[in-house]
Amino acid sequence: MTKLSVNINKIATLRNSRGGNVPNLLQVAKDIQEFGAEGITIHPRPDERHIRYQDAYDLKPIVITEYNIEGNPIKKFMDLVLDIKPTQVTLVPDAIDAITSNAGWDTIKHQSYLQEVIAEFKKAGIRTSIFIDTDLKLIEAAAKTGADRIELYTEHFASEYEKGNKETVKPYTKAAILAHDLGLGINAGHDLSLENIKFFKENVPNLAEVSIGHALISESIYLGLENVVNMYLHKLKG
Template sequence: MTKLSVNINKIATLRNSRGGNVPNLLKVATDIQEFGAEGITVHPRPDERHIRYQDARVLKDVVTTEYNIEGNPIQSFMDLVLEVKPTQVTLVPDAVDAITSNAGWDTITHQSFLQEVIKEFQQNGIRTSIFIDTDVKLMEAAAKTGADRIELYTEHFASEFEKGNVNAVKPYTKAAIVAHDLGLGINAGHDLSLDNIKFFKEHIPHLAEVSIGHALIAESLYLGLENVVNMYLHRLQ
């Protein structure tokens, strides 16, 4: 079964919009795990507009499943991850002013940089994953960085699937096969939803984990958080 890691950035956005501590981020993370999710994901950014660095620290004592911290490995992010020591760090090449993640790594151009970063995280017992597009050459270069996993950037699949283009999954299927053959574990995330997750799961071999935030929280406004978490788990079986 593919694991579901719930990204709780949007819960932090809602909290921050009003100040105070409603909704309570730690309580939501605890509840999501009790509802059956196998992981919690956060993606702190330098401006701390949603998840704050301190959130990432205090969540360490709350997350009893897998803890995944995503972000661009600038020095402050690296220091945070090395302090917290989550289960997994997912490296994402975000620009400082990016609204959301919008590209995977060029693992050819940045190979030596990624090798250094990944080595430091792995020496501290942290599993590493690289956010990446489906280009096979980038996948081959990713394997040379020493990363444990890749996370397929699924925005293109999601937007095309919504238009009825089911063939948009094919590059992801091929990429997953190549990654597996190279010894990489396979994660996926970005714009996956209740509408497309079952189809995606059925066409991606060796899919270890999906990280879902925006759609899951939006769907929960209508259907309820516990119900939506279990709907995802059912589709991922």
């Protein structure tokens, strides 16, 4: 079964908007795991506008499933990850002022840099994943970086699926097949939702993990957090 890792950035955004500790990020992380999710994802950014660096430390003893920390491997981020030693680090090439992640790595142009960064994380026993688009040449180059996995950037799939264009999943299918053949694990994330997750899972082979935050938290406002977590788990079975 494909694992569900819940990105709790939006919980931190809501908390930070009032300056207190409501909602309690740590309690939400505990609850999400008790509801059945197999992982917790955070994406701290340099301005700490949602997840704070201290949150990353505070969550370490709370996350008893898989702990995934995403981000651009600047020195501050690398130091954080190497200190905490989560289950997985997902490398994302987002700019400091990016609202959200909007592109995957150019694993050809940045291959030597990624090799160096990944070697540091792997030396510490941390599983590594590269946020990437479906270009097959980039997938091939990703395999040469030493990464354990790739995370397919799924915004294009999600936006086209919403318009009724189901053919848009085909590049993700091909990318997943190639990645698997090259010995890479396959994760996916960005704009996946209850509406599209089952179709994506059925058409992307060897999908190890999905990381879902914005849609899951938004859907939970209407349907309840425990209910939504279990709805995702049901759609990811098989």
